[in-house]
Amino acid sequence: MSVTTIPTTDSAPLTREAGNRLVEGWTALWNGDVALAGQILAPGFRLHFADDFDGTGSGYTFGQDELAAFISANSHALTGLTFAAEAAPLVDTERGEMACRWSESHAGEDGDVVVKSGIDMFAVADGRISAVWSLTGNRRFAA
Template sequence: MQATTATTAININETVVTGRSLWDSWTTMWNGDLPLAHDIIADGFYAHLSNTLTADPATLRNAVEVEKWVVRVRSRYAKLVYATHAGPFVDVTAQTVTCYWKARGVFAGLTGKAGDIVGKEFTVVGTDILRFEDGKITECWTMSVPLEIDPLS
């Protein structure tokens, strides 16, 4: 019985460490370290997006396509920096990691949004859930909304 308990504790700890590490890499990738996509995205990846203006979820099936997606999003702004504000929270049973994040950026006049004035700063908040298997992200759910009034500044 003790061996099972010890093994279970090790598996739980490894899953938590993996989930947190994947979250850190996911955020680092979104902050511009694009080659990380090849280390963290599984073939057959699937994205559930609340905003499909920057990508068709059906095309985001591997690291190459995820990297292109990140490039498309980042290229629309003069500056874009993501930071974690709550989490990462790892569900070891579901092998998921969840975080509340905030991105601060500067418009470049390339989004087509009404408030996109070159040089104007903006903030977006969101929540991502990443499912992982064998040390790679297999699926993500993401939602984000712009913040008109920033309660965390």
Template sequence: MNSIDTGLLDNWLALWNGDYILAYRLVTNDFTVHAALLDGGDGSALNGPTGLVGWITKTRAAFPDLRFTVEVGPIADGDHVALRWVATGTYDGGFPGATARPGTPVRFTGTDFLRMAGDRIAEYWLNSDTHLLVTQLGVRP
């Protein structure tokens, strides 16, 4: 990817904003995730479009109005693209260990690194500020 395909990145954000059908056009069938997940996993079990949609759906269950926007980027280098995002939304309940009341606003940030294979995303590295999120939700160790 020599130039940044802003349409693809717009669709990537739309996918995270709840337009799940886009996963089947955006990511490869062998798409892989690299992330430190809240359940202690490393993301390796999240494969392909179906795995990605399942993860996004689970994330959005506690924050149905969660909205992702780009704060910095995108920045491209060869077949890699990076961007920093901000997520805002309202807690709706159901997050394990949360003491926050439903209706609590949340805001957290993260960085996505994407490896492209042709016109699709093949790998995804995520670094998000989950510490800030769980603090806003009142999760205690």
């Protein structure tokens, strides 16, 4: 997937269309297209998890390279791992911020499908994602 970013400045704030494209790229990145990291993530990008994951510890954040490695490792560890945006993102065009609800599914150890949900909150600068705060739940949000 090729994602074209739209630079944002004080005179050209983030648009809903650009926000939608960034979330599409973010979802594709999590679905294994790690080459998108350089296109959609700003230099100095940081991902902040609300939950601790193996090897992360409290307060750990990912930069671009760590994120790509984490995504690759998870896609190999979990059979059929897929991510999907659950709805169009909420885009604050004045502040350059977005929020999106998403779901993850993969095959569990017993073969049953495991589904989780989460919410990501994004800061956007110059048309690229500069920071994400991510909260993952152990079950799917009700629609």
